[in-house]
Amino acid sequence: MSYRLAYSDAAQAGRSALSTADRKVFDAKIAAIARDPYGCGSSEVRGSRDRRDAPIGRIAIVRYEVSPSVVTVTIVRVSGF
Secondary structure: OOOEEEEOHHHHHHHHOOOHHHHHHHHHHHHHHHHOOOOOOOEEEOOEEEEEEEEEOOOEEEEEEEEHHHOEEEEEEEEEO
16 A cells, blocks of 8 residues: 655755756655655654654655555655755
């Protein structure tokens, strides 16, 4: 099963700011997160199982929220290194 992806405006702007090559890597990692949102090297944020941070190689760290009841992963922030 794969979760649906949604991006906040800020996260979409962060993704758009990446180079074409970095965006390909980013999109592949986000697709992996959509398949396994609690894995992929992610960690809980402030003790919340459904609010997570995950590294995207050496490109960025993403913060996202998992909504199991609606099968959606919402990317809320993309922070570059």
